[in-house]
Amino acid sequence: MQKTILVAGATGGIGAPLCERLALAGQTLVLAARNIDRLDALSARLKGTGKHIIIPVDMSDDASIAAFGSALATFGRPLDGAVLMPPPLPRNTDPFPDSDTWRSNFQRSFIGPLALLKLAIEKMSTDVDAGHRAKVVIVSAITSVQVLGHYAASNVLRPAWLGQAKTLAFALGARGIHVNTVSLGGILTEHYAGLISGRAKEAGQTYEQRLADETANVPLRKYASPQEVAAVIDGLLSEFSDHLTGINVLCDGGFTRSF
Ligand SMILES: NC(=O)c1ccc[n+]([C@@H]2O[C@H](COP(=O)([O-])OP(=O)(O)OC[C@H]3O[C@@H](n4cnc5c(N)ncnc54)[C@H](OP(=O)(O)O)[C@@H]3O)[C@@H](O)[C@H]2O)c1
Incomplete structure (x- = not known):
């Protein structure tokens, strides 16, 4: 069955390969x-x-989200799925950012994207008896389950998405709307590969040496390709998740130590 899927964050290092896969x-x-x-x-x-x-x-701007909602409402097809990629948070080691910084981080990476998700869910139409379900996938990061010292704000906001997804899973399950999260470790997008190149240069290493060093503590000894992430998200949009909701898929090569 052909589906209609919203991808918010469509043009990014992960969004674009995902769109290419879904379109194909x-x-x-x-x-x-x-x-x-x-x-x-x-x-x-x-x-x-x-x-x-x-x-x-x-996604950080209320007026822009409202305009998005009006445009989505006039689109002639219901949504069968939505992939939400909240705008990335900057690396930060400060455990006490000032209140304006907190407000801005929450607005950009939680409150705004959640308002957009609400509009997407309003556009979903399901028929559980006929097997017609709708799937939401929220992209988070491994700081959802494990603190990383250099991602202070992420340590707070990424777990928030797990709580929100569980809450929505309970609220929307009876309607056949599934809500799952994918928590990503390192992904070899063009941008991230560029950062590794920079660190390799600084350390007098080749890119390959640097990558091997940086993935030495990952059980699979690699970062994911964006295409591998796209395959995971595609799976969660498919019948693979027909009895899964409120789960958090760790897409991290085994990096997370906790159960
Ligand atoms: N790449 C990684 O290693 C990694 C690891 C963990 C988690 N993640 C998460 O995975 C998701 C995608 O990451 P990515 O690497 O693909 O990021 P990216 O390459 O920076 O792409 C971000 C996407 O979101 C859009 N975007 C950014 N700010 C926006 C805003 N305020 N409103 C609407 N759209 C906005 C960008 O397009 P515009 O700039 O045109 O708006 C782009 O389409 C993010 O949620 C990120 O936090 C990534």
Whole structure:
């Protein structure tokens, strides 16, 4: 069955390969992010039979989210799925950022994206008896379950998404709306590979040496490719998750030590 899926954060290092995969499988996509040129370029290169639409949005801005909601409401098809990628938080070691910084981090990476998700859920239509379910996938990070010293704000906001997903799973399960999270470890997006290159240069190493050093504490001895992440998210959007909701999938090569 052809599905209609919203991808918020569509043009990013993970979003773009995900959209490419979903489009190739015949899904129709609602592509959302801020930069319209990048959205246009992504839409133009997607292969498949879906009639994709673009709705620009700034997930940190209430007015922009409201405009997104109006545009989504006029779109003629219900959503079968939504993938939410809250805007990344900057690396930060400060355990006591000032109140304005906290407010801004919460707005950008939790309150705004959650408002957008609410609009997406309002656009979902399910029929459990006919096996027609809708799937929400929220992208989080391994700081959802394990503190990392250099990601102080993430240590607070990533677990918040797990609590929110569980809450929504309970609230929406009877309607056949599933809500799961994917917590990512290191992902070899172009941006992240560039950071590794920089660190390799500083340390007088080759890129390969640096990558091997940085993944030495990952059981699978690698970071994920964006395509591997796309496959996991695609799985959670598919019938694979027909009896799964409120779960957190750790996509981290085994890095997380806790059960
Ligand atoms: N890459 C990793 O290693 C890694 C690890 C753990 C978790 N994650 C999480 O995975 C998700 C995707 O990461 P990524 O590496 O693909 O990030 P990315 O390459 O920086 O892409 C971010 C995407 O979100 C959009 N975006 C950013 N700010 C936005 C805003 N305020 N409103 C609407 N859209 C916004 C960007 O497009 P515009 O700039 O045009 O808006 C882009 O499409 C994020 O939630 C990130 O925190 C990534």
